[in-house]
Structure formats: C-alpha cells, structure tokens
Amino acid sequence: MNSFGNIFRISIFGESHGNSTGITIDGCSAGLPLLESDFTADLDRRRSGSKGTTPRKEADLPRIMSGVFNDFTTGAPITIIFENTNTRFKDYEKIRETPRPGHADFVASKKFGGFEDFRGGGHFSGRITLGIVAAGVIARKLISPIKIKAELTEAGGIKDIELALDKAIEEQNSIGGIIECTASNLPTGIGEPFFNSVESMIAHLVFSIPAIKAIEFGAGFASAKMKGSDHNDMFISPEGKTETNHAGGINGGISNGNDIVFRVAVKPTSSIALAQNTMNIKTGKMTELKIEGRHDLCIALRVPVIMEAVTAIVLADLMLVEQRIKRVYLK
Amino acid sequence: MNSFGNIFRISIFGESHGNSTGITIDGCSAGLPLLESDFTADLDRRRSGSKGTTPRKEADLPRIMSGVFNDFTTGAPITIIFENTNTRFKDYEKIRETPRPGHADFVASKKFGGFEDFRGGGHFSGRITLGIVAAGVIARKLISPIKIKAELTEAGGIKDIELALDKAIEEQNSIGGIIECTASNLPTGIGEPFFNSVESMIAHLVFSIPAIKAIEFGAGFASAKMKGSDHNDMFISPEGKTETNHAGGINGGISNGNDIVFRVAVKPTSSIALAQNTMNIKTGKMTELKIEGRHDLCIALRVPVIMEAVTAIVLADLMLVEQRIKRVYLK
C-alpha cells in the first residue's frame, strides 16, 4: 500500500515526529552516477522557511543507506533516510479529543484504533514527500533528456502570489493554489492502454500527495465545453506534432510526442492559526479550537518540486516497462 | 498492465472488432448470489442506440465462463465474456495512413510497431468498458449497503442536455460533458495513507476510461481559491459528519463517513462526421479526412454507469484490504 510502480518501484515509510522518514527505490538501473549532494537543489525547493511556509526548520539531510557504491547506482535497492531532529510531542497530545477540521487526525484515529502516531500528522504528514522528492531526482537522471518543470500559477485565487501571501499572513488564514506541470522532449509511445495510462499513473501519484484535490490534463475541464472539431489537435508533422495540445500530450493513455501538461489544485492547509469551532468527540460538545504548532499558510508554495518528482517517477517506470515491448521479440 | 486492484483484482482483455471483450475478477468473496441477468440493467445504461450515441448495435450479452456455481460465486476467478457480433473491417483499413486527430490510432501504431488491431480502436476501444460495467455490478453487491449514483450534469457546456444533443446532431459535431458521481452510506476508514488513497485509486481507474481528461474531489479546483477557514468542514457529530463537504468525503486519503463526491470531464469524441484536416503520415502531406464508421456524438451520455462501476470496484478492493487491519491482531 505504501509502494508504487511496476519496475521503478518506490516504497515510502516514516512519520513527521518519529525517528525518520525515508524511501526505498527498487528497480533502478545500475550505472547511474549518484551523490548525496545531487538531492540538495530539489530538497531546497521543497524546504520551508520562506514567507508563507512553516517556521519548523529541519536539515532534511539525505543519507543513502544502500544501493550506491563508488558513487554509482548498483542495481540493488536504494534506501534514503531523513532523520527527524526538530520534533515535538506536547502540541499534538492535547488536541486528540478535538480533531482539527479538514485534517486526517480524525480518520487516522478511527482507522488505526488509536494506535496511530498522532504527532504532526504522523505517517499522513507532508514530510513523507521528502523521499518522493529524492526519488524524483533519481528518476530525472534515468529519463534524461526529458525535461519537467512545474510552477505555482496562482494562490488564493489571484495570479500575484506575493500579494496573496501578504493577505494570508494578515488574516492568519491559509490559502490554496494551482500548479501547472509540463514534461517536454518526450518520445511517443510511453504508457500502456487502460490501467497504466500516463494519466492514470500520474493521477495516482498526484492524489497520494496531501492537499491535492483535483487534476486536469491538457484542456481538462474545459474539454467538456468544447466541440470535437475544436478539441481535436491537428497533426502538423509525421512524427505526431500537433498544432494545438488540448490532449495534454496523451492519446489513449499513451504519450504522443507533444508536451505532457497537467494542472492540479492544492487546497488551503487545514491547520490555521485562526480560532475555529470543532466538536469534542468524547463529549459530543462543540468547542473552540486554537491550533498551536507550526504550520504552512500556503503549502502550495512547496508543491511544484513534488509534482515534478511524481511526474519523473511515473515516466521512469513507464519507460522501463516500455523498453520490453520494443526489444525482446523484435530484436 | 491490464490488471488493477490489490485483492478485488480485475483484468481486462479484448478488442472492438475482434472475437470478444471480457474481464476476469479475482479475489471476489465466495457466496455472493450472481446471475447473468444481474448485469442487464447496468449494461443497458451503457448501451448505444439512443439519441446522440452510435448506431452500431451490439447485443452485449454477458457469458459467465467461470467462478459461479449454482448461482453463487465460488471464490474462484469470475470470467465474463462479451462476444462481438457486429464488426467491420473496411472502414478502418483505409484510414491507417491518415490518422484521426485526437484519436489513439497514431500512438497505437507507433507503440506496437504496426501490429495493433486497428479496427475501431482495437484494444483502445470504449467497448472494453463492458467488462468494467460487469465488474461494477459484482462490486456493488459486495459493498452493499453503500449506494453509488452518477449523472451527466452538463453537455456541450450547457445544462439542458436535450438541447445540447440537438445542436450537436445539427452541426454533425461531437460534444463533451461533466459527470458527477456520489457514493453514500459509507463507513469511516476506507483507503490507505499515501499510494492507496481513495482519491488515488478512483483517479487511477477513472483515467483508464477513454475520453476522461479531468477529475476533482469535493470542492476540487474551487479549493485553490478558498481560505482554510472556509474550506475546513466543521464536525457536527462524534461520528464525523460535517456541515459542509468540501473534502468530498475524504481526508488524508481515507473516507471520513460523509459522501464521496467527484466530478469528471469527458472530452468530445474525436471521431466526427465533419470533414477535418489531417496529415498523411507516409507522404507528410496534409489531406482532408472524412470519417465513416459509426460513432457517438456525445460519449458522455454512456459514461455515468461506468463511473459508478469504477467507484464500486475501488471501494470493494479497499474494503477487502481494510478488513485485515481491524481483524487479525485485535480479534
């Protein structure tokens, strides 16, 4: 359940305030150059500390525990650990009876019978995405020269993101955002019909990331309002380049050689400094909840690098699967 | 690649104009009453023939080939076959060099080196969803008393769907649509953190259905414009009922006991009667394409029952997985 992928297979583990979070990447080809410092740039993009993000500071130092030898991948599973250092307990213990609206606390407690690690979201925490960012770094190397780029295009409903953050800080409220991700320089033929369509695989991973509530490919929801004659992308080259890209680079679940383009919606963080009403689930009485701890005003700021990572992971997996189709019999 | 699910596991096969399409359902519990006639109502909802759908008529008769004995499931894999009767060849042979814009023809040929069954979309055809509808019928029995209901809420950008179809017929053009699906009467705790979140699993199956280009849960894309204080759903019962349902019934990937609600966008069918420009991929010259064959003007009309089926399949699988968590050690 905590694993994903067919050949390039990732398995995550860890908790927000436990010993560590981490990831194992199985199925990565041997001979890929890999240093711990290769992770730095992407981890920095995910890190908190800037305006609109939580003041909790973690070093986020990746430690490669296996699968790399003499600075190259060996073909064996690569395990990367991030030890937690700046953890707290008290902030979370006292709010167990008054679950935070919009948060996973309530369902986690119901599902795991009270045994869940409730500190800072435990295994439901966004800190688990550290490993996903690390796996994305490896996946990108594998699928080079494909390029993947994501950016926050609006926050709190406006394009001027600086302004959106200032308003959120002033109101002590959280805000959501829209992220657009593009993969370019792709071959035709990645993805499998039906269950392993490129859209299925990307959407699967995207919705495993906390706070994502919607995804659309190409024209997306606007497609529903279009006519076929407008929506169909006209071929302009024998290699499949098209004039428009309403399909978002994917037909029948398979990459068509044009850019893969998708957008996701990130909801506003559920933990807000503003006082809220909630129910004490033991007494059944309404009560006012004032959340302490350290939280993000606009978690969407930290999500673009994660969208790039999940896209790279999916493409690496599908390309490793695809290899077989061309090679074995028709060699 | 053509299988999906952890315990309640479906495997599809078949082609639009080959011998058959079908499905195998593995992991279904023994003792579930099942007759071939149980499939009729849902298959009828998927069938073409009404205004806006293709005039190709198929009996769509399900034949249970295994896994049922004395009208009950046995616990062994259930295979259901739909033989194709009304197939054609000539319509498709001649358009191979001039691929239909927006269709999977081009990528299929690239991916499978020309060996793909190119008749009517072959394995990429919407006819493969016959098996998915059949699996949905079985899944619904398994997860009773959960109720699932989907409907087309707009077509071609307007709510008056009858009117939308009339315009499309007049213009010989195709149109898209929006479908909303709701699952109610659910227990809390279905779904797994991260990769098997309810959203991940539903989105995975939804995007395996041809023509779907977007999905949103609860407030979806609107979440991105909301503030945390507005988005958070306030608890109104100790069982987790909330006043609003912006989360679409899911927190941290887990069902929270409120209705699961999602909407999908169906693009307009790429095969249209209207003449289009396309490229002859052998000569590299532009040419006019006039698609014959029999096609849907608004495929979205036939999709609601499929959305219900995929939701039931995902919930059946996740509930069978969930059983274990509660039972084994804490018995």
Added chain:
Amino acid sequence: MNSFGNIFRISIFGESHGNSTGITIDGCSAGLPLLESDFTADLDRRRSGSKGTTPRKEADLPRIMSGVFNDFTTGAPITIIFENTNTRFKDYEKIRETPRPGHADFVASKKFGGFEDFRGGGHFSGRITLGIVAAGVIARKLISPIKIKAELTEAGGIKDIELALDKAIEEQNSIGGIIECTASNLPTGIGEPFFNSVESMIAHLVFSIPAIKAIEFGAGFASAKMKGSDHNDMFISPEGKTETNHAGGINGGISNGNDIVFRVAVKPTSSIALAQNTMNIKTGKMTELKIEGRHDLCIALRVPVIMEAVTAIVLADLMLVEQRIKRVYLK
C-alpha cells in the same frame, strides 16, 4: 492470487466441470506469430487417453478470444478459452460428506464455506493447467532460441515406466513419479537477487501445479551431503561455462549460462479405484469410500509438458524484466 508474473503476466480461471477453463497472458510483446494450431503439439502431450491416464476425453480446443490480429500478437492481453464438453455432476455430489483422502475437496469446502464448485475438483482441478500449457507455447516463442525439455525419469519408484504402469493397472492403485527439466542455450544474468531468483520463480509456479510435492535444482538434496571443494563448479571458459553443474545453472538466483536443471516429485493421484477408509464429516463415523468418476493412475505422465511450460513462462517474464537493466540508462 490467480495471477503470476511481473511483466509477462498470466491469469488463470475456470473449473473442471464448469463452462470453461482459460488463461489471459498480459505483457506479451507485439509481433509474435501465433495461430491456434500452434498449441496443438503441447496440448496433445498433456492430453489423457493413453495407458495410465483418465478415460475422460476432452477435445481441449483452444480458442483465442483477444490479443491476436492477422496471426500476430498485438501487444494487448491474449485470452485463450477451453470450453468443457464432457462434464458430469452426479459422480461428485454424493461424495461431499465423505471427502476423498489426499484430495483438496475437504479444504476447499472449509475455505469457501461450501460454495466451491465441487465437481471434479472445481477450480483445484488439473484441467486448469490447460491454460498454463498454452501460455508456455507463447513463452517459448518469446524466449527462442532457448530450449526446454522435460521427461519422466521414473514412475512408482522404477525406471521402466511401462512396467510401472502395468503394475499400477493390475493393482488398481495410483503411482507417483520424478520429472527432470532442463533449459539450455541460456544467456547469463537472468533472474534477480533475492525474491525474484530463478529458483524462487520456478519453484513458485511448479508448486502451483497440483500433485507436486518437491523440487531440487542441480545437485539438490545431494548438495547437503557434499563438501564445498566438491560442490563448487569449476570455470572452464571466460563466459562462465563450468566443468560440473551442481548449481543447476544458477548462482545467487541468477542464470550463469550453464543449463538450468531441476527435478520435481509428483505424488500418486489421490483418487484411486481401490476401496479406502474415510470419515463421514457429518456423522464423524468411519466409512468405506469407493471412488467412481474417471481418474489418472499416473498423473506424472502428463506433467512433463507442464514443467516445460512453467519454465518458459518464468524465463519469459525474467527476460522481459532483465531487458530494462541493460538498456535504459546505459544506452
């Protein structure tokens, strides 16, 4: 649970006296020539009718339901169905309370709560291996020029198999046998460390075949009595050819380029014509059981082609997995 394989993935279904048995093969490369008549030779080797086998006669006609077009595989799932024609009911109904010793009847009824198809072993029947033989035919084509050959080397404890059968017929008793299987002309490097070792994968499939109770690779059980200096196979070529083959062609789970050799033990069929004591599980009283129906005296006679099939299936899967390791990054 009824599927096996990572890329070349088989899914079986069916019952001995139900509508059909069959198999779906997913992940088979496109462009492989395939006719229904290609299955004949191997199905004939599995068929009953000769001395020592059941007099039940089935045509065993394979019908390709999907995945093949113009006599070539398309890359889509291949489903093959064998319809049952010569089925019976009465023989089995009456023995439900007095389960056959050594047979799966008792556990099947316990496990599936009485809903199992109890006719002729139902889903536990050896008839399910029809599909496995068919998949083996396809796998062999894929892994050509690898050669696989299995033969019955002893039956009832003696090498003269004709004599063994004569004695079994005279005594109305069943006998077991030993089968040796060899795969030759193999590349080095097939198989994965640990869980997907060649031995793990072959043994997994071998023990899914009814009546197999033991397997050994290379020197096998004799290894336990050997010294390292005797057991180690000395290299005699830089490509890894060895003087002896105590390892059975596998080191560390990976093929070493020498022949893969394994032997399996087939137990005597549990259904015998001879009267046996058994317990009536309703009354708890001992009773004499005289099994009617049609059974094999020496099922081992029909197993060699199945051992070849499972070996080919495993090698096809592991070779398709292996492709990725060499290609993607080091291209």
Added chain:
Amino acid sequence: MNSFGNIFRISIFGESHGNSTGITIDGCSAGLPLLESDFTADLDRRRSGSKGTTPRKEADLPRIMSGVFNDFTTGAPITIIFENTNTRFKDYEKIRETPRPGHADFVASKKFGGFEDFRGGGHFSGRITLGIVAAGVIARKLISPIKIKAELTEAGGIKDIELALDKAIEEQNSIGGIIECTASNLPTGIGEPFFNSVESMIAHLVFSIPAIKAIEFGAGFASAKMKGSDHNDMFISPEGKTETNHAGGINGGISNGNDIVFRVAVKPTSSIALAQNTMNIKTGKMTELKIEGRHDLCIALRVPVIMEAVTAIVLADLMLVEQRIKRVYLK
C-alpha cells in the same frame, strides 16, 4: 523485485559491506506490541561466532526507523535498519578477475555491468537475511498462537553435527546440511488455489535465501515412489486431522489443519579456505585461488531461524489475505 507478499509485504535492501542492511514491513496491523529487544533472541540464533561459523563479528543491532509509536505498531510501514560496522574492502577487490567458483560474484558482475557492490557478495550476501529474521519476529506475533520450529537434522551427510563440524574444520572445507521446519497449531483454509498455494509461497521465499537448493513438503521426494493407497492420509477427525501426514499439512495448496512440514537442503558454502582452481576471466588462463576474508564452514547452522522467519512471513500474509474471504460478504 526486492519485495514479497500481498498484504504483509516485505521489502529488503542493503549490502554486506555497505552502510547498512534493512527491511520495510508494510501491511502489518496496528496495535501489535513491539520493542527493539523483541528481535534479540532470533537475531542471536542467526549470529555467527560459534564453531563452524565466520569469525566476522557484527553487533546486528536493529533500529526501528518508523511504524512504531509508544511501543506498538501503528499500521504504517515498519522500517528496521542494521548498520554495518565491521566491513572490509581489500579482501574483495583483488579477486574480481578470478571469480570464486560456486559464488554469485561472476553473475553479479555480468548482470550489473561491473557496477555491483562486490564487497563480500554485496546485495547477494547472507547479511540481507537480518531483515528477514526481524520480519519473522513481527510475523510470529501476528499469527500467534501458531508455533514454528526448525532444526538442522544433519550436516555433511551425518546426523552427529558436532562430529561433522570437527571434520570440516580439520579439512578446511565447507559442508552442507538438511533443515526441517514444522508449523503447528494451524487453522484449516490458509493459502489460495494455484499461484498462492502455501507450498508456492513458502518455496518462493525459501529459494530467495542464499545456499538453498531443494525443498520438499511432507513425504516430498519419497512420494514419487509411493502408491496412492499408501500416500493418502486417512481422516481421523471431522476437523480434518489425519493419521499420517504425507501431505505435509497441505492439500490443493491449502492448509488442512495438520502440521505443515518441509525440509530444505543447504549447499556447502562456496567460499572455502582450501586452494581451488579457477579461471582468470580477463586472461582466460587457469589459476589457483586462495580465498581470504572470513567465511562460514557450515552456513546451515545459521539457517533454521531464517526458515522459521520465512514460514511466519508467508503465513502472516496468507492469513491476512484469507480474512477477507470469510468476512466481507458473509458478515
């Protein structure tokens, strides 16, 4: 490839002389009491140091990195790390051109293009079984009150194991052995027909353990020489107890309530102190090889606890799968 199991799913990683070895256990129920000290007894049984085992000393201290909170499992993945401390490099560098006969060195280098971690077998090392022993400790708790016990019944071909070791030490040669493993106090109905038979699953894991070359269940290879009337186990209770246990507790792949019994053959360690001939694979010339480093004379001494662990892991997985069959529909 480095993962195994359907619900109770283990993923291994690590190298003999790298940073660590470890394991992640996903799908373990919440609420199981678990301390790091719970692993001590089984790890001690696996540890080297006694007569006949390697003098390399490792602390083998398990560190729980995730999935445990307040001394109970949380339902999230459990990762356990063993850091390596006593590692060497030089011993292995110099023998790369003269591969050790019988060892995985040669195939590893071929398979991974020279990028493999070649120190002490790297990822092929028996040290990877540390994690498997740890997972076995957890699995045993989950399947309590089932009891599993394995023992070495002969070494070097003789029952007096002390004597066998003395001879091996004197001869500077390695010896193999036979281990018998028994699981008792089992319910009827564990295991699935065909591919997830108890035998298939146990054999799969058993053959992933280095040095195992054969397995037999119940009467095993002796079955091949028996008659049906002798081999069939006569029922002596309505619950399925039988007078004999030639089936090894398994019919049709499903546990029948009697003890599960299997035996495995462990080959002699390939690394021996005695001088051997091997080929220099660069020059193609024969040369004498004298292996330094620290090795086991009789690795079979350390294997019983590993056989118990793999049995517990398989039973935990199959029992978690089995739960669903009884519960969901027939609730």
